[in-house]
Amino acid sequence: xxxxxxxxxxxxxxxxxxxxxxxxxxxxxxxxxxxxxxxxxxxxxxxxxxxxxxxxxxxxxxxxxxxxxxxxxxxxxxxxxxxxxxxxx
Amino acid sequence: xxxxxxxxxxxxxxxxxxxxxxxxxxxxxxxxxxxxxxxxxxxxxxxxxxxxxxxxxxxxxxxxxxxxxxxxxxxxxxxxxxxxxxxxxxxxxxxxxxxxxxxxxxxxxxxxxxxxxxxxxxxxxxxxxxxxxxxxxxxxxxxxxxxxxxxxxxxxxxxxxxxxxxxxxxxxxxxxxxxxxxxxxxxxxxxxxxxxxxxxxxxxxxxxxxxxxxxxxxxxxxxxxxxxxxxxxxxxxxxxxxxxxxxxxxxxxxxxxxxxxxxxxxxxxxxxxxxxxxxxxxxxxxxxxxxxxxxxxxxxxxxxxxxxxxxxxxxxxxxxxxxxxxxxxxxxxxxxxxxxxxxxxxxxxxxxxxxxxxxxxxxxxxxxxxxxxxxxxxxxxxxxxxxxxxxxxxxxxxxxxxxxxxx
Numbered sequence: 001x002x003x004x005x006x007x008x009x010x011x012x013x014x015x016x017x018x019x020x021x022x023x024x025x026x027x028x029x030x031x032x033x034x035x036x037x038x039x040x041x042x043x044x045x046x047x048x049x050x051x052x053x054x055x056x057x058x059x060x061x062x063x064x065x066x067x068x069x070x071x072x073x074x075x076x077x078x079x080x081x082x083x084x085x086x087x088x089x
Numbered sequence: 090x091x092x093x094x095x096x097x098x099x100x101x102x103x104x105x106x107x108x109x110x111x112x113x114x115x116x117x118x119x120x121x122x123x124x125x126x127x128x129x130x131x132x133x134x135x136x137x138x139x140x141x142x143x144x145x146x147x148x149x150x151x152x153x154x155x156x157x158x159x160x161x162x163x164x165x166x167x168x169x170x171x172x173x174x175x176x177x178x179x180x181x182x183x184x185x186x187x188x189x190x191x192x193x194x195x196x197x198x199x200x201x202x203x204x205x206x207x208x209x210x211x212x213x214x215x216x217x218x219x220x221x222x223x224x225x226x227x228x229x230x231x232x233x234x235x236x237x238x239x240x241x242x243x244x245x246x247x248x249x250x251x252x253x254x255x256x257x258x259x260x261x262x263x264x265x266x267x268x269x270x271x272x273x274x275x276x277x278x279x280x281x282x283x284x285x286x287x288x289x290x291x292x293x294x295x296x297x298x299x300x301x302x303x304x305x306x307x308x309x310x311x312x313x314x315x316x317x318x319x320x321x322x323x324x325x326x327x328x329x330x331x332x333x334x335x336x337x338x339x340x341x342x343x344x345x346x347x348x349x350x351x352x353x354x355x356x357x358x359x360x361x362x363x364x365x366x367x368x369x370x371x372x373x374x375x376x377x378x379x380x381x382x383x384x385x386x387x388x389x390x391x392x393x394x395x396x397x398x399x400x401x402x403x404x405x406x407x408x409x410x411x412x413x414x415x416x417x418x419x420x421x422x423x424x425x426x427x428x429x430x431x432x433x434x435x436x437x438x439x440x441x442x443x444x445x446x447x448x449x450x451x452x453x454x455x456x457x458x459x460x461x462x463x464x465x466x467x468x469x470x471x472x473x474x475x476x477x478x479x480x481x482x483x484x485x486x487x488x489x490x491x492x493x494x495x496x
Contacts, residue, residue, distance in 0.1 A: 020154035040155060048158075048221035055217050 006057065006079040008032060011072055014052050019045035032073040043068060053079060059086060095264045096341040096493070098334050099178025099327030100434045101170035103279060105141035105320050105421045109173055113431075114438045117446045118466050122420040124303045124318050129283045137297040139306050140283050141320025141422035159222040160235065161200025163281035163321070167232040168239060170325040171275055175240070178327040178339060180273065182240040191244035191271045192237045193263040194325075195255030195278035196229040197425035197480075201287035203227055208286070236275055236325075244271045252480030253388070254350070256323065256429030257488045261348040263328045274328045277430035281321035291319055294481060296392055304450045307423075309389035309416055310396050310461055312454040317391040320418075323427020324434040342437040346473070347375025347489030364388075364485045365402040368475065371487035372406075377473060379407050382489070384445050384469070386432040386476045389416040391423075399477070400457035409458040412475075413467060415439070416448040429478035433488065436474040440492040444468050 012027045021027055022040025031039060036046055046066040054061055059082040065075070100110040105123025107113040116123070123141045132138040143166065148157050151169040160168070175182065182190060204227035210218040225231050230248040237246050245266040249259040256278045263276035282291070291297055298316035300306035307318040334341055349370025351363030372379065385407075388399055403414065417435050418428060439445055445467045453461045474490045 016154075018158065020156070020158050022155050023153050044159075044221050044224070045155075051217060051221060 006076055006083060008072060008076060011076055014056070015041070015049055018048040018052050033071050035069055035071055037068045046070065057083060059083065091268045093268050094331035095267050095328055095345045096331045096334055097326050097343055097345065097433070097437055098329050098339045098341055099174040099176070099180065100342065100437065101172065101174030101177065101325040102431065102434055103143060103146065103166040103170045104322040104324070104424070104431055105143055108143070108146060110177065110434060110438065114435070117417050117420060117435060118444065120420070120447055120449050120465070122303065122449050123320070124307065124420065124422055126301070127283065130285055132288070135288060135292065136299045137288070137292060138301050139298065139303055139318045141318060141424070142283060143322050156235070156239070159226055161203035161226050161231070161281070163200055163279050164226070164232050164235050166281055166322060167194065167279040167325060168235055170277070170279060170323070171236045171240070174275065174325040174327050180327060182242060185273065187241045187243040189244055189272035190240070190242035191263070191266050191274045192233045192242050192246040193249065193259050193266065193274055193276050194233045194236070195249045195251070195259035195426035195430070196232060197250065197252045197255060197280050198282045198287060198290070199229045200227040200231060201282035201290070202284040205284050205286040232279060240275070242275065244274070251484040252482060253423065253425050253428050254478045254480035254484035254486040255426045257348070257476065257478045257486035258350060260326065260328070260345060260430065260433065260488060261350070264345050264348065267328060267330050272330065272333050275325060276328050277323060277325040278426035279323035279325070280425040280427045283319070283321050296390070298391065307391050307419060308451050309387070309391040309419065309448070310400065310453055310457050310459065311451045314391050314393050314396055318422035320422030320424045321427070322421070322431070323424050324430040326430060326433060341493045343440050343493055344491040345488060346491040347371040347373070347377060348487070349374060350484070350486045353483035353485065362398050362402070362485070363483070364399060364477065364479065365405050367485040367487040368402060368406050368477070371475065371489050375489035375491065377489055379411070381473050382407065382412055382475050383471045384413045384415055384436070384439065384474050386436050386474065387414050387416050388477045388479045389418055390479065395479070396457065400459050404458050410460040412460065413445055413469065414459050414461045415445045416451070416461065417446040419448045419451060429476060429486070432476045432478070433490065436476055436490050440471045440474055440490065443471050445471070
């Protein structure tokens with residue numbers, strides 16, 4: 001495993017830079033399994049967030065991944081899988 | 090289509106003369122100009138160096154965090170002004186049916202500053218660094234769209250693009266939609282492109298003043314007229330059918346009583362420019378005679394040929410020195426799509442208080458034969474105002490405002 005996995009804190013920081021935070025939503029709260037739409041992020045916000053993750057970590061996310069039904073836990077999992085692959089090859 | 094009376098029930102102002110209608114009106118009556126040397130970027134390498142800037146606007150204080158990364162400055166100002174206008178009208182959008190509310194604004198330039206930043210990233214870092222929000226943040230219709238989304242307004246909406254005339258054309262379109270049955274339309278316009286890319290685009294128009302003296306740079310109807318100073322901002326107005334406004338006990342600033350628009354003949358044509366005809370159409374639409382008009386808010390290009398043409402149109406319709414002429418935009422510069430909505434707001438406040446703002450810095454060229462209000466505001470009984478706007482490329486528009494009937 002790589003020394004620095006992609007964490008919820010990393011995701012939260014990138015989300016805030018990319019798209020800000022919805023009023024009344026606490027990203028520091030228990031949000032791992034809440035869909036991004038319920039957190040106030042529409043498809044364009046996810047596109048921008050995905051793009052920032054890609055260029056920060058040098059990975060390529062699948063276009064189909066960034067759907068409205070995505071949760072932070074699922075996105076973090078995919079990013080870590082890609083990081084593991086890119087660091088072991 | 091009905092000819093139902095359409096009234097203005099709320100004003101939201103974001104201008105170099107102030108944030109909020111109250112601050113703007115106080116500065117305007119106090120002849121306090123918002124024109125100065127550009128501070129948003131270093132203008133020293135450009136031929137024009139002055140602008141009417143809005144100071145003291147911090148987007149984060151007015152907008153939710155989700156909207157800040159996806160908006161150009163003009164949209165941030167428009168969203169704040171729309172909030173103020175709705176509050177002024179005592180309208181809570183969540184209490185009205187969403188399809189009963191529309192948004193029709195004007196735009197002359199789109200989101201230049203946002204676009205400039207993203208283009209810089211495109212060419213210096215690569216396409217993967219360009220914000221996904223560039224897809225709409227630059228766009229002419231974005232102010233209408235963001236106001237619509239923020240307030241849940243799903244009725245007839247759109248944007249009108251006819252440079253500075255657009256501010257009146259948008260209000261006319263809003264009136265049309267209300268007459269077709271929409272209860273409330275948010276209208277007006279806000280432009281803000283005081284960034285290097287916006288600046289060179291404006292310079293290309295050839296009408297910017299290159300004077301570096303804020304008191305000498307924008308002098309419409311003056312012998313020393315030398316172009317205009319650009320500014321940023323504008324106004325958002327809440328328009329409603331008079332009947333539904335009355336039903337909910339709303340206060341009315343006045344009626345959008347008449348509108349006319351024309352297009353100039355091509356350069357070199359022997360036909361006259363279209364401004365006079367636009368005025369006559371607006372008066373006829375309002376059922377008003379020239380003698381009914383108590384004050385004119387002029388377009389005031391600050392370019393000698395255009396000033397002469399406007400003065401001639403006014404003299405032809407109203408007679409020499411036939412009506413007081415007000416140019417409060419000498420304190421803001423020309424605001425493009427924001428200019429005429431701001432003039433409408435200012436004119437409605439003038440009707441309310443019976444006072445005509447003075448043009449600052451201008452020494453009237455007597456050959457123009459108009460009664461320009463200079464030096465100090467003039468107290469008058471006011472009932473009817475005419476607002477004029479001309480857009481680069483030949484657009485002429487005129488709106489007649491009428492004070493609310495006394496109770």
